[in-house]
Amino acid sequence: MSLLVETRDLHKRFGGIHAVRGVSLKVHRGEVLGFLGPNGAGKTTTMRMITGFLEATEGSAWVDGVNVALDPLRAKTRMGYLPEGAPCYPDMRVEEFLAFIARARGFRGADLQARVERSIEAVNLTLVRKQTFETLSKGYRRRTGIAQALLHDPPVLIMDEPTDGLDPNQKFEVRALIRRLGKERAVILSTHLLEEVEAVCTRAVIINRGVVVFDGTPTAMDALAPASVKVNRLDHVFRQLTTSDESGGRA
Amino acid sequence: MIHRTLIIARREFLAYFATPLAAVFLVIFLFLAGLFTFNIGGLYERGQADLRPFFQYHPWLFLFLVPAVSMRLWAEERRTGTIELITTLPFRLGELVVGKFLAAWGFTLVALALTAPTWITVNWLGEPDNGVILSGYLGSALMAGSFLAVGACISGFSKSQVIAFVSCVVACFLLLLTGFPAVQDFFNGWAPRAVVEALASMSALIHFEALVRGVVDLRDLLFFVSVIVAFLFMNALVIDWKKAL
Numbered sequence: 001m002s003l004l005v006e007t008r009d010l011h012k013r014f015g016g017i018h019a020v021r022g023v024s025l026k027v028h029r030g031e032v033l034g035f036l037g038p039n040g041a042g043k044t045t046t047m048r049m050i051t052g053f054l055e056a057t058e059g060s061a062w063v064d065g066v067n068v069a070l071d072p073l074r075a076k077t078r079m080g081y082l083p084e085g086a087p088c089y090p091d092m093r094v095e096e097f098l099a100f101i102a103r104a105r106g107f108r109g110a111d112l113q114a115r116v117e118r119s120i121e122a123v124n125l126t127l128v129r130k131q132t133f134e135t136l137s138k139g140y141r142r143r144t145g146i147a148q149a150l151l152h153d154p155p156v157l158i159m160d161e162p163t164d165g166l167d168p169n170q171k172f173e174v175r176a177l178i179r180r181l182g183k184e185r186a187v188i189l190s191t192h193l194l195e196e197v198e199a200v201c202t203r204a205v206i207i208n209r210g211v212v213v214f215d216g217t218p219t220a221m222d223a224l225a226p227a228s229v230k231v232n233r234l235d236h237v238f239r240q241l242t243t244s245d246e247s248g249g250r251a
Numbered sequence: 252m253i254h255r256t257l258i259i260a261r262r263e264f265l266a267y268f269a270t271p272l273a274a275v276f277l278v279i280f281l282f283l284a285g286l287f288t289f290n291i292g293g294l295y296e297r298g299q300a301d302l303r304p305f306f307q308y309h310p311w312l313f314l315f316l317v318p319a320v321s322m323r324l325w326a327e328e329r330r331t332g333t334i335e336l337i338t339t340l341p342f343r344l345g346e347l348v349v350g351k352f353l354a355a356w357g358f359t360l361v362a363l364a365l366t367a368p369t370w371i372t373v374n375w376l377g378e379p380d381n382g383v384i385l386s387g388y389l390g391s392a393l394m395a396g397s398f399l400a401v402g403a404c405i406s407g408f409s410k411s412q413v414i415a416f417v418s419c420v421v422a423c424f425l426l427l428l429t430g431f432p433a434v435q436d437f438f439n440g441w442a443p444r445a446v447v448e449a450l451a452s453m454s455a456l457i458h459f460e461a462l463v464r465g466v467v468d469l470r471d472l473l474f475f476v477s478v479i480v481a482f483l484f485m486n487a488l489v490i491d492w493k494k495a496l
Contacts, residue, residue, distance in 0.1 A: 092266075106341075
């Protein structure tokens with residue numbers, strides 16, 4: 001299995017806040033890594049450092065063998081990124097926007113058109129392709145964001161809450177898509193939904209207050225719950241791992 | 252590299268026309284330019300076939316209108332979060348900065364081009380020195396470009412377009428201010444000549460007026476080009492600096 005994403009002892013400080021404290025991860029081809037943690041745990045910050053949107057205070061991130069800080073341009077060609085909230089230009093039509101992304105990714109002419117068509121089909125955007133982004137529902141916005149991340153067929157996909165705001169049917173479709181994509185790529189996705197980890201992830205990483213507190217398969221995570229817990233076993237483990245040092249306040 | 256810059260410029264340029272901003276800006280600019288030229292500047296009453304009254308008021312028009320064009324360049328990206336998208340696409344920072352600037356500049360050049368009927372009118376009524384008029388347009392375009400570069404840089408700091416607008420008006424005003432007759436007179440009496448001249452050389456107004464008179468001096472051109480380059484460079488630094496915050 002080839003190593004596609006690696007972070008070595010990543011740290012991020014925002015002024016006096018030490019948001020990420022030494023996150024080291026290795027993600028290989030064929031892995032779908034579910035990034036879990038309470039709000040403010042450092043998931044988004046870690047992902048932003050991998051994509052090069054934020055500079056790490058210490059440590060380094062590598063994508064497909066390229067150091068993100070030293071050769072950002074090359075690193076960016078090797079990954080697709082869905083930022084938090086799936087931002088997009090409100091006045092652009094879906095197909096215009098995807099054509100812009102395709103041009104930015106270096107495609108031209110017939111190849112560009114084919115890429116746009118393929119990504120529109122991959123996430124079922126055909127119905128809304130002529131609509132401007134501001135008129136789209138939350139689900140379609142998210143899917144447009146996923147479409148632009150997939151467009152150049154990158155070996156690495158990084159998605160910040162890809163199924164947030166989707167209805168159950170859309171969630172099902174997007175998860176199926178991610179599973180399919182994950183076979184040939186390295187995928188990192190963050191989520192609040194533990195069911196999602198079971199449904200799509202080959203591996204779960206839990207981060208709490210900027211520190212990795214669990215790294216293993218969903219099955220291994222499940223095994224941490226005592227036998228007496230019959231339902232929502234992952235939720236139980238999640239609470240155990242992320243509230244243990246807070247005198248049990250939130251559990 | 253130029254191709255990639257133009258990809259950004261094209262998107263930004265079209266973005267102006269995707270909202271009412273373009274129409275509002277163009278109408279207000281043309282209306283005010285006409286008002287100043289004919290009613291206040293008295294183009295007809297002067298009985299001279301030139302466009303001095305037309306260009307004379309451009310710095311003051313630009314002072315309020317150009318920041319309205321530049322304020323959204325980066326602030327909007329920050330507000331909608333698209334800055335995260337665009338800075339993780341494989342663009343160099345310079346391509347983003349220059350592309351955005353070119354789009355905004357292109358847009359103000361469209362506004363300037365739409366004033367051509369005034370030019371045609373004076374040619375119809377008399378025999379103006381078209382070289383002088385062309386030089387005036389060059390001055391006007393460069394002045395708008397300088398203001399836009401200042402505005403783009405300021406827009407990089409904030410996600411509020413209002414803050415970007417107000418700060419840009421103040422900064423552009425300062426850029427004009429040193430050339431005010433009042434400021435010049437204030438220093439003229441007592442300050443060493445070198446100081447007065449140094450202040451004047453820092454003023455966009457002085458360089459602009461030289462061009463409007465039809466004097467195309469390399470130093471005046473160099474002044475505007477340096478302002479544009481310096482502020483675009485600072486713009487890139489601001490965007491890069493925000494990344495490390």
